[in-house]
Amino acid sequence: xxxxxxxxxxxxxxxxxxxxxxxxxxxxxxxxxxxxxxxxxxxxxxxxxxxxxxxxxxxxxxxxxxxxxxxxxxxxxxxxxxxxxxxxxxxxxxxxxxxxxxxxxxxxxxxxxxxxxxxxxxxxxxxxxxxxxxxxxxxxxxxxxxxxxxxxxxxxxxxxxxxxxxxxxxxxxxxxxxxxxxxxxxxxxxxxxxxxxxxxxxxxxxxxxxxxxxxxxxxxxxxxxxxxxxxxxxxxxxxxxxxxxxxxxxxxxxxxxxxxxxxxxxxxxxxxxxxxxxxxxxxxx
Amino acid sequence: xxxxxxxxxxxxxxxxxxxxxxxxxxxxxxxxxxxxxxxxxxxxxxxxxxxxxxxxxxxxxxxxxxxxxxxxxxxxxxxxxxxxxxxxxxxxxxxxxxxxxxxxxxxxxxxxxxxxxxxxxxxxxxxxxxxxxxxxxxxxxxxxxxxxxxxxxxxxxxxxxxxxxxxxxxxxxxxxxxxxxxxxxxxxxxxxxxxxxxxxxxxxxxxxxxxxxxxxxxxxxxxxxxxxxxxxxxxxxxxxxxxxxxxxxxxxxxxxxxxxxxxxxxxxxxxxxxxxxxxxxxxxxxxxxxxxxxxx
Numbered sequence: 001x002x003x004x005x006x007x008x009x010x011x012x013x014x015x016x017x018x019x020x021x022x023x024x025x026x027x028x029x030x031x032x033x034x035x036x037x038x039x040x041x042x043x044x045x046x047x048x049x050x051x052x053x054x055x056x057x058x059x060x061x062x063x064x065x066x067x068x069x070x071x072x073x074x075x076x077x078x079x080x081x082x083x084x085x086x087x088x089x090x091x092x093x094x095x096x097x098x099x100x101x102x103x104x105x106x107x108x109x110x111x112x113x114x115x116x117x118x119x120x121x122x123x124x125x126x127x128x129x130x131x132x133x134x135x136x137x138x139x140x141x142x143x144x145x146x147x148x149x150x151x152x153x154x155x156x157x158x159x160x161x162x163x164x165x166x167x168x169x170x171x172x173x174x175x176x177x178x179x180x181x182x183x184x185x186x187x188x189x190x191x192x193x194x195x196x197x198x199x200x201x202x203x204x205x206x207x208x209x210x211x212x213x214x215x216x217x218x219x220x221x222x223x224x225x226x227x228x229x230x231x232x233x234x235x236x237x238x239x240x241x242x243x244x245x246x247x248x249x250x251x252x253x254x255x256x257x258x259x260x261x262x263x264x265x266x267x268x269x270x271x272x273x274x275x276x277x278x279x280x281x282x283x284x285x
Numbered sequence: 286x287x288x289x290x291x292x293x294x295x296x297x298x299x300x301x302x303x304x305x306x307x308x309x310x311x312x313x314x315x316x317x318x319x320x321x322x323x324x325x326x327x328x329x330x331x332x333x334x335x336x337x338x339x340x341x342x343x344x345x346x347x348x349x350x351x352x353x354x355x356x357x358x359x360x361x362x363x364x365x366x367x368x369x370x371x372x373x374x375x376x377x378x379x380x381x382x383x384x385x386x387x388x389x390x391x392x393x394x395x396x397x398x399x400x401x402x403x404x405x406x407x408x409x410x411x412x413x414x415x416x417x418x419x420x421x422x423x424x425x426x427x428x429x430x431x432x433x434x435x436x437x438x439x440x441x442x443x444x445x446x447x448x449x450x451x452x453x454x455x456x457x458x459x460x461x462x463x464x465x466x467x468x469x470x471x472x473x474x475x476x477x478x479x480x481x482x483x484x485x486x487x488x489x490x491x492x493x494x495x496x497x498x499x500x501x502x503x504x505x506x507x508x509x510x511x512x513x514x515x516x517x518x519x520x521x522x523x524x525x526x527x528x529x530x531x532x533x534x535x536x537x538x539x540x541x542x543x544x545x546x547x548x549x550x551x552x553x554x555x556x557x558x559x560x561x562x563x564x565x566x567x568x569x570x571x572x573x574x575x576x577x578x579x580x581x
Contacts, residue, residue, distance in 0.1 A: 016382075016385065016387070017387075019382060020382065020387065020393060023379065023382060023393070023397075024393065024396060026454075027396050027397065027399060027400060027454075028396065028399075029422065030411070030415055030422060030454070031399065033415060033422040034411050034414075034415075037414065045420075046419070046420050047420070048419065048420070048425075049425055049428070049429065050420070050422070050425040092306040092307050092310065093307060095303040095304070095306065095307070096303055096304040096306070096307040096308075098303060099299070099300040099301075099303035099304050100304065103296055103297075103299065103300040103303075104296075105296065105297045105300035105301065106297065107301075108300070111304050111307075111308060114308070114311075115307070115311065118311050118315045118316055120511065120563060120567065121315055121316070121319045121560065122515050122536065122556070122559055122560060122563060123515075123517075123536075124515070124517065124535070124536040124539040124540065124556050124559060125319055125322050125539075125556040125557065125559060125560045126314070126315055126318035126319050126322060127318075127539075127543065127556075128318075128322055128325060128543050128549050128552060128553055128556070129317070129318035129319075129321035129322055129325065130314065130318045131543075131544075132549075133318070148310075148314060149314060151310070152310055152311060152314040152315060155307050155310060155311055156311070159307060184299065209402055212404070213403070213404035213405065213406075213407075215404065215405065215406040215518055216517055216518070220544065231404050231406045231407070234406060234407065234410045234522070235410070235522070238410075250414045250417075250420075253410055253411070253414065254411065254414070257407045257410065257411050260404055260407050261403055261404070261407060264402040264403065264404075265399060265402065265403075267402070268395065268398050268399060268401075268402040269395050272391070272394060272395040272398060275398065275402075276394075276398070276462055276466075279459065279462050279463070280462065280463060280466040
């Protein structure tokens, strides 16, 4: 009787372990395959059947792409845009979130719903007038022009999440500070900010990832080499040294893919908990 | 009394001052351009031909005759239904998996997030290599198992599935995280009560877990469906909408008409069709959501 029960449990544990392994393979194998492609020596890229355990790795793809494209400049632009759009969006969202969560003013709900509704407006349904505006205002191919659009995309969710974080924090501390006569900005800086630091940190990580991964906005608004970002190098790397339209350099593409992905992987693996908290607090609270 | 009123006026003023930057920023970069798109959709507007002529409903009439729009709507429907269904089912399964207690659970949860963190354009471009007929990862596995090498991106049906599979791979993690959080919110006493009533594994999932998760599942279906309709990168980099127009989506069509053909008026009309579909999905979905809440 007891052995039969143990046997049944053993089967269930084995099945469960197999499912976890299958899940890991489905996620990690394609990523590993791109890694292999990026580091394959020239002659070893096209093999049938595939070699999953390479005998040697090479960095010539990376030398090629850094030689042919301003990759460092692209990565710097991506970093600048992701960082500053995040900081700007967090600053103005925090102000708005504080007003919505604490000041109890007529129209607070309207602002919340309006933000949510505006985030449902498809980017493709706003891009043509923005393109015309940017041409008239000379904002095309400028980092500050891109910053305005990057930041804009972050505002609705950031405000929503910060409101939800603020609502979880007791109001008493702020009231006490107010009685002491603290005026608004010191109050925000010294009392409110420290309490919702986890919320700010979470949204910083998520917004940075979103900004770093942006592609559609720079595709339309960043056409000069000086303002291009790393996600745009994928297609450019494919045609380095190409002899025809069908001559695609998968190795170079994979090398750019690796460069684009490493920063977000590091952030995700280190701050897994914070990111999950950010994702879920946007949905639940 | 007077002082009190004064204080509240000041508070309201301060509040509006604080929300102004966010509101203004969104008005200028989202709401105004959207209204302007609606306006342009009634014009023949092309920067190449230098036209801006009022044409009434001509652009919308052209939509109804455009075979590309037809094909795009067909694929939008296929892609949205298939991808959302797969993502919800797999998302629930992965959430259940990640909710169990096992060694390396934290690591597995982190791995689950990796596709979420990757840029859509990276995944879409890499997928083209992974679906490569001769040297791609997927065909290598299929070939080892069956000796066949399907032409993924050349045939209509397989190209559609390639786009869908890529999308599911990237986005299921997000749903799994949400559903996992939902699972963690269900009180354990409910499962104990179900156990006393004789419901084990599958039945307690069916009678306890699913009904309690239902509002969450429905709101995630709406959310996911809307973002399927808006998908751009996967189609842009993986298939270029092809073969022919088999995997064309509306965002991609707006991009083509607007920034390749440079036909702003017509592209704006397509963008309005896209908005209308998103609106319908949202409103119909909201109706379902309200009924699910009432039933709970």
